[in-house]
Amino acid sequence: MSTPVPPSDPFNLEPQHTHASDAEVQALDISAFRDAVRATDVDRVRTLLADPHVRAAVNEPLFDFGQRAAHVAAGHEPLLAALIEAGADLNLKSAWENGPYTVLDNATEATVPFLLAHGATLTPHVAARLGWLDRLQALLDEDATLVHARGGDGQQPLHQARTIAIADLLLARGADIDARCIDHRSTPAQYALGDRPDVCRHLLARGATPDIFMAARLGDADLATRLITADPSCLDARVNEPGYALVPPFTIYCWSLGFGVSPHDVARKHGQHAVAAVLDAASPRRVRFLSALLAVDEPAVTAHLAADPALVSGLSRDDHGRLAQAIFHEHFAAASLMLRIGFDPAAPGIDGGTALHAACWVGHVAMVEQVLARGGVPLDLRDSVHQSPPLGWAAFGSVHRRAPGADYPAVIDRLVAAGADVHAVGNGEGRSLLDMAAGDPSTQAALRRHGAT
Numbered sequence: 001m002s003t004p005v006p007p008s009d010p011f012n013l014e015p016q017h018t019h020a021s022d023a024e025v026q027a028l029d030i031s032a033f034r035d036a037v038r039a040t041d042v043d044r045v046r047t048l049l050a051d052p053h054v055r056a057a058v059n060e061p062l063f064d065f066g067q068r069a070a071h072v073a074a075g076h077e078p079l080l081a082a083l084i085e086a087g088a089d090l091n092l093k094s095a096w097e098n099g100p101y102t103v104l105d106n107a108t109e110a111t112v113p114f115l116l117a118h119g120a121t122l123t124p125h126v127a128a129r130l131g132w133l134d135r136l137q138a139l140l141d142e143d144a145t146l147v148h149a150r151g152g153d154g155q156q157p158l159h160q161a162r163t164i165a166i167a168d169l170l171l172a173r174g175a176d177i178d179a180r181c182i183d184h185r186s187t188p189a190q191y192a193l194g195d196r197p198d199v200c201r202h203l204l205a206r207g208a209t210p211d212i213f214m215a216a217r218l219g220d221a222d223l224a225t226r227l228i229t230a231d232p233s234c235l236d237a238r239v240n241e242p243g244y245a246l247v248p249p250f251t252i253y254c255w256s257l258g259f260g261v262s263p264h265d266v267a268r269k270h271g272q273h274a275v276a277a278v279l280d281a282a283s284p285r286r287v288r289f290l291s292a293l294l295a296v297d298e299p300a301v302t303a304h305l306a307a308d309p310a311l312v313s314g315l316s317r318d319d320h321g322r323l324a325q326a327i328f329h330e331h332f333a334a335a336s337l338m339l340r341i342g343f344d345p346a347a348p349g350i351d352g353g354t355a356l357h358a359a360c361w362v363g364h365v366a367m368v369e370q371v372l373a374r375g376g377v378p379l380d381l382r383d384s385v386h387q388s389p390p391l392g393w394a395a396f397g398s399v400h401r402r403a404p405g406a407d408y409p410a411v412i413d414r415l416v417a418a419g420a421d422v423h424a425v426g427n428g429e430g431r432s433l434l435d436m437a438a439g440d441p442s443t444q445a446a447l448r449r450h451g452a453t
Contacts, residue, residue: 362403
């Protein structure tokens with residue numbers, strides 16, 4: 001719930017509004033336009049753009065993170081054509097405060113030529129991402145300062161370097177090898193680690209600052225040993241958690257490696273068994289136990305508990321909070337295992353929410369059932385950050401999380417049946433549950449069915 005919130009629909013979208021004002025009708029049309037663009041429904045988009053008030057909004061930042069319709073359509077040429085015909089400006093950037101994106105940033109290799117032919121301006125970031133060495137060199141020859149230009153999320157061109165040759169060109173032109181982007185505070189080597197490990201390895205050889213996740217992903221046992229010797233606490237590092245200075249929370253690793261993963265998890269996922277052995281040998285039992293849980297390695301978990309039956313009861317409250325974090329990040333098999341062996345579902349995780357809050361946020365009915373069956377979490381307990389009960393997380397999640405396969409109305413039905421207060425305010429700002437679900441008519445209907453106002 002800590003991610004930026006996209007614009008919500010200003011009106012109740014349920015069909016009971018039979019006498020809508022002109023403003024309400026226009027808002028409904030624009031909402032339908034957003035939905036059609038997201039669904040790449042070209043015919044529907046063209047129909048809606050025939051209305052002047054929809055056409056007038058074609059360049060407005062209607063989408064998540066201040067994106068405009070062309071940004072969302074950047075990988076779909078027929079949809080782009082419809083938007084261009086309606087006046088879409090291909091050089092408008094997104095209204096994203098941490099570093100606006102261009103339409104080309106979202107484009108595929110197939111749609112980039114189409115966009116350039118229709119007037120989009122090539123940036124050094126896009127040239128670097130596509131591996132266009134000659135065109136990147138020409139841009140830098142024309143304006144040497146572009147090597148430090150900030151693009152989407154505040155990245156510099158080196159963050160996007162597709163090849164070693166691109167990286168070397170940018171370094172030769174003065175790029176900062178450890179520059180951090182604005183949004184994720186991540187370096188070019190950290191950006192490259194997930195899908196361009198050869199570029200990451202090369203940047204390390206050129207002097208980039210290493211971290212324990214790089215050693216794990218690249219299979220560099222010697223590097224892992226040096227990092228552990230310099231800072232043994234790196235063994236306890238997890239993506240998107242505080243405590244490891246080299247990798248701040250909300251790092252790009254959240255998307256390239258995975259939320260909540262440890263170096264041990266990364267090494268095993270990528271088949272780097274020698275590094276995994278180094279990490280295990282240096283780690284205390286608690287760290288190996290938590291790693292085995294997230295990996296759903298039940299034999300290892302059983303062995304740890306046999307060797308130390310008091311292991312779970314001796315964990316810190318923060319460690320017990322990993323249950324809520326696992327659910328928040330949709331590691332449901334790991335969460336089920338944690339519940340079975342006695343993790344505390346009331347321990348706070350992301351934004352101070354319990355396991356029940358997290359299950360509501362992702363709209364996972366089976367996990368809600370498991371947490372309720374375990375007991376120990378008051379149904380109307382408010383988190384420590386938003387002052388919202390689990391129902392509030394379900395209502396807000398139905399609009400702003402929209403987890404694949406989620407069933408937010410069923411989650412609401414189950415909570416209310418268990419005794420949750422559907423009349424409670426949704427958060428510390430006094431917003432109603434219905435207001436927090438504005439934009440998801442099915443969730444609003446479920447709340448109204450139980451008497452919410």
